[in-house]
Amino acid sequence: MAKRGLILSTTAALASAVAVVGFQLATPSIAAFRNSPKEVVDEVWQIINRDYVDGTFNQVDWQQTRNEYLNREYASKNEAYLAVREMLETLDDPYTRFMDPDQFKSMQIDTSGELTGVGIQLGLDEETERLTIIAPIDGSPAAKEGLIAKDMIVTIEGKNTEGMDLNEAVNLIRGPIGTKITLGIQRGSRVFDVELKRAKIELHPVTTDVRQTNQIGKVGYIRLTQFNANATSDMRKAILELEDEDVNGFILDLRSNPGGLLYSSAEIARMWIDNATIVSTVDREGENERLSANRQSLTKKPLVVLVDGGSASASEILSGALQDNGRAIIVGTKTFGKGLVQSVHTLGDGSGLAVTIAKYYTPKGTDINHEGIVPDVVIELTDSDKERLIEDRDKIGTIEDPQYAKALEILTQQVINPQTPSVSFN
Structure with a gap:
């Protein structure tokens, strides 16, 4: 049986940690060339033909593509792998991608939350x-x-x-x-x-800290680096522990978070939002599916979220849901802009395929793939700021980090005056 799941990430694998998948059983494609390098070519073609988000296949004659690639002779699996990658390039979709067995194994290890x-x-x-x-x-x-x-x-x-x-x-x-x-x-x-x-x-992607401030007392700082299999439980634990510390507000740092599991982003959104739409997805048949919060939020205290150009996919789902529902003020720079959902398949020879199957939209209908999430308050880092933070990473998420400093300023005003609208900040 082939395996598949949903992935929301700008990358298939990172050197240290990845963002990926939850698996479920799916019907395998019919391989016409058993024990032949052509088998993987046909298997990939069949999955794309069945599931790909664009029914026109980027205006490519997909049936003719199958004939072309299956009429070739392949002396080895590596030659077939090169052909698969060449075939997928015609879709002009960097997120629909083939992974050889080693690459796919690395991807699975990292996104499982342990290695x-x-x-x-x-x-x-x-x-x-x-x-x-x-x-x-x-x-x-x-x-x-x-x-x-x-x-x-x-x-x-x-x-x-x-x-x-x-x-x-x-x-x-x-x-x-x-x-x-x-x-x-x-x-x-x-x-x-x-x-x-x-x-x-x-791999635990959540770190927390209690920050003591002069004006509003304790502030809870949470940094989430990816949406892997441990992210949901780690976030729940972090929020509850900070609530026990009696913090007066939260700063959630999603900067440089490339994404990960769809269910993880939805579950984390539910920890902050009581009853509202989180995200909607639209497939090639135009079918619209909505994920919603279900009155299980863990806190109602003020929240400011940090994002940047490295915040993508699942990060954009979470920040978009919090922004559109008026639950948080978003600070930083425009996010990456990756609004596509991939299904991940295990192929017969142990290689893998991530195929784009849907687009997703924020509760107010923003097409993240084209627009990204635009912060309520835009704060750019200067080149010298970036160099200073790279040289001393311990300063990230501290008062010496200009984006964090602005987030703290806004949170302070929100705690002091909860009625202050986000549009008043600049």
């Missing part, structure tokens, strides 16, 4: 183009062994990482629980080896 590895978030340093630790995950083997942000990984099991891309590094570092791996680390001028034992690591 097996050493617990480091990886990136490529812009200047050196070397693998660099963005941050160790709390409680992970990497954190316990003292690895820190900006450590460079120069070797993995003795293999030089110069020129290595993130996917290759991630595949080398991950492995079965209990197995060991040696990383060569450069910290400043010092180079040393660290042996780490792989473990199961849960």
Whole structure:
């Protein structure tokens, strides 16, 4: 059986964490070429033919496309994979994408909310183009062994990482629980080896803090970095704990959150909204489905939400629902603008396909894919602001972060005078 689910994200996979899917059973496509490289080509064609959001297939003769690609000969699966990607390019949709088995496995691991590895978030340093630790995950083997942000990984099991891309590094570092791996680390001028034992690591996308202010007392700060399988329970716990701390208002930080699970964004919206539409989706048949809140909100206290150009998909559903229903004031810069829903399928050979099946709209009908979410209060970061926050990430979400500072100013006014309309801020 093929598996499918819904994904709302700008990316299929990140080096450290991903945004993806809940699975349900679906009818498999009929493969006409058993045990042949052509099988995956036909399987992808069948799914697109059945589910793709645009019934014109970007004005492409989709039946003729099938004939063209199945009349070719493929000497290997890799040749077939290249053909699939070429076929999908005709749709001109960057979110309908094919993943080979390794890429698809990585995607599934990350979006499940847990992985097996050493617990480091990886990136490529812009200047050196070397693998660099963005941050160790709390409680992970990497954190316990003292690895820190900006450590460079120069070797993995003795293999030089110069020129290595993130996917290759991630595949080398991950492995079965209990197995060991040696990383060569450069910290400043010092180079040393660290042996780490792989473990199961849960990815918790929510961090919280209680901020004491002079004017309104305690403020609850919540940062949500992705909508993975742990996001809903983590957010519920965060709100309830901050309510127990008797905070007077909340700042929810969705900046650089690329999205994730549709059900997660809806469930989190229900924690803030009592009874209203959250989002509506429209498929190629024009069928409209609405997700609504159901009187289960956890707090009615004032809320300000931070967004930026990296806030996408599920982040836009949540911020759009809060904005359109008058539940929160949105601060920052215009969001990414990704209003498409993907269904994710497991193919017969272990590869995967994400296919766009619907568009989604905010409660007031905003087409996020074209317009994004425009904040109530626009605050741009200067280049120097960005450089300063990148150099010291601990300043993000503090008074030294101009967008956070504006959010706190607005929240303060909302707490002092709950009747103050959001349009009065500038």
